[in-house]
Amino acid sequence: MTKVGKPEQMIVNGKRLDGRELEQFRPINIEVGILKRAEGSAVFKFGSTYALSAVYGPRELHPKHLQDPQQAVLRCRYSMAPFSTTERVRPGRSRRGTEISMVLNEALANVLFFEDFPKTGIDVFVEILQADASTRCAGLNAASLALVDAGVPMKDFISSCSVGKVDGKIVLDLFGLEDNFGDADLAFATIGNKDKIVLMQLDGIVKKEELLQMINLAKKGCSEIYEKQKQALKEKYKTGEEDVENE
Amino acid sequence: MESEILVKERQLVIPGETLARGLDYLPSTGCFRVDNEIRAKVMGLVRVKDRFITIVPLAGVYSPRSGDGVIGFIEDMQTTIWIVDINSPYDAILLLGEAVSEYVDLNKTDISIFYDIGDIIYAKVLNVSKSKQVQLTMNDYRARKLIGGRILKITPSKVPRLIGKEGSMIELIKDKTKCQIIVGQNGVVWIKGEKEGLATKAVLTVDSESHTTGLTDRVSELLEGGD
Numbered sequence: 001m002t003k004v005g006k007p008e009q010m011i012v013n014g015k016r017l018d019g020r021e022l023e024q025f026r027p028i029n030i031e032v033g034i035l036k037r038a039e040g041s042a043v044f045k046f047g048s049t050y051a052l053s054a055v056y057g058p059r060e061l062h063p064k065h066l067q068d069p070q071q072a073v074l075r076c077r078y079s080m081a082p083f084s085t086t087e088r089v090r091p092g093r094s095r096r097g098t099e100i101s102m103v104l105n106e107a108l109a110n111v112l113f114f115e116d117f118p119k120t121g122i123d124v125f126v127e128i129l130q131a132d133a134s135t136r137c138a139g140l141n142a143a144s145l146a147l148v149d150a151g152v153p154m155k156d157f158i159s160s161c162s163v164g165k166v167d168g169k170i171v172l173d174l175f176g177l178e179d180n181f182g183d184a185d186l187a188f189a190t191i192g193n194k195d196k197i198v199l200m201q202l203d204g205i206v207k208k209e210e211l212l213q214m215i216n217l218a219k220k221g222c223s224e225i226y227e228k229q230k231q232a233l234k235e236k237y238k239t240g241e242e243d244v245e246n247e
Numbered sequence: 248m249e250s251e252i253l254v255k256e257r258q259l260v261i262p263g264e265t266l267a268r269g270l271d272y273l274p275s276t277g278c279f280r281v282d283n284e285i286r287a288k289v290m291g292l293v294r295v296k297d298r299f300i301t302i303v304p305l306a307g308v309y310s311p312r313s314g315d316g317v318i319g320f321i322e323d324m325q326t327t328i329w330i331v332d333i334n335s336p337y338d339a340i341l342l343l344g345e346a347v348s349e350y351v352d353l354n355k356t357d358i359s360i361f362y363d364i365g366d367i368i369y370a371k372v373l374n375v376s377k378s379k380q381v382q383l384t385m386n387d388y389r390a391r392k393l394i395g396g397r398i399l400k401i402t403p404s405k406v407p408r409l410i411g412k413e414g415s416m417i418e419l420i421k422d423k424t425k426c427q428i429i430v431g432q433n434g435v436v437w438i439k440g441e442k443e444g445l446a447t448k449a450v451l452t453v454d455s456e457s458h459t460t461g462l463t464d465r466v467s468e469l470l471e472g473g474d
Contacts, residue, residue: 039306039308060337119336149306151289151290151306152289153277153289155262155288157261233290237458
């Protein structure tokens with residue numbers, strides 16, 4: 001397979017290389033409750049980026065010395081499947097995997113009610129089945145949905161998306177080529193549609209005004225993701241009878 | 248300060264959704280207060296009783312409560328206690344004194360003659376300490392060892408739906424399938440009798456459709472048609 005070099009132009013006639021507008025998401029697909037044996041699960045796709053998340057718990061935490069007698073312990077594990085990219089990802093722990101696991105853990109910790117389940121552990125697994133950039137964002141969205149699906153008490157959702165600078169323009173939801181050859185990419189997450197940021201990681205060099213523009217666009221993007229997450233959950237339990245009396 | 252409730256009875260809500268404003272309403276299970284608002288903690292159906300707003304969750308683990316009748320699995324034992332898996336993040340213990348009323352000479356007897364590892368029991372939760380240590384007791388008219396039959400697990404918050412108003416749903420299933428059925432508050436269900444397969448199907452239907460209406464009729468139909 002030949003390696004793709006940097007394209008001459010990333011934005012042609014106001015459209016990106018995959019035909020999208022500057023501030024347009026890739027097609028988003030969400031499925032909740034896809035793994036029957038997990039407490040909760042969800043799939044979140046940004047175009048070709050597929051993230052699968054499974055939640056187990058709250059459950060007894062082993063090893064025992066990790067137990068916190070006053071609250072639950074959140075353990076997040078981000079991993080890329082060996083077949084998720086065109087070049088095989090070596091299975092097992094990687095530094096990148098450990099970093100992203102930590103970052104997802106910190107983001108989710110903002111919305112969980114840890115005191116409700118002392119001594120237990122809540123395990124959140126994020127597995128990237130196909131990677132086309134913005135994997136940690138897709139993973140975080142999936143993890144958030146999986147936690148709700150599992151019935152774990154939460155203050156709100158976490159909604160995440162990526163923005164970047166490509167050919168000098170600020171764009172929403174980077175895909176592979178843009179992530180590799182763009183000028184900068186910013187992974188971003190908020191608490192639902194509220195003005196609270198729980199994840200922000202920038203890769204690249206931008207001016208201050210550009211960064212503020214990117215943050216604004218990311219907030220708008222996250223708000224849109226939030227609406228889609230809510231919709232996906234309500235779809236799962238749609239009964240078609242919203243105005244009924246008690247049976 | 249004006250208080251207003253923003254949701255209807257049986258409305259489906261998701262975590263973070265605002266249920267009410269003002270200080271007149273009080274958050275109960277599944278809700279929490281942030282400043283002037285009451286919000287949902289879990290995804291579920293709204294229940295309003297007087298000034299209390301509750302969410303009946305559509306999913307979630309079992310949190311043991313004193314007085315609950317639960318079906319447990321004997322996992323381990325020590326000289327005078329049994330460790331019981333009650334389908335919860337917290338294991339429970341059953342003390343010898345709460346399980347056996349006669350005198351037991353520990354020098355001559357191994358307590359496995361009463362309950363052994365792998366046995367299934369229906370017990371009552373005696374109490375739950377602040378550090379979530381759960382104690383069970385067999386000192387209840389319903390408590391006993393369950394022999395034979397089959398076990399299935401449903402979402403604990405759906406147990407009231409499975410039992411039905413005044414036991415209507417569970418009696419319907421028991422009647423049509425000629426089975427004994429015991430439902431633990433912890434979501435574990437024991438079925439033993441003639442048409443265990445049909446009863447299982449009915450129970451699983453209630454579990455997956457508990458949030459809908461017309462369920463009793465549908466379960467009735469399922470039971471009529473079955474074998």
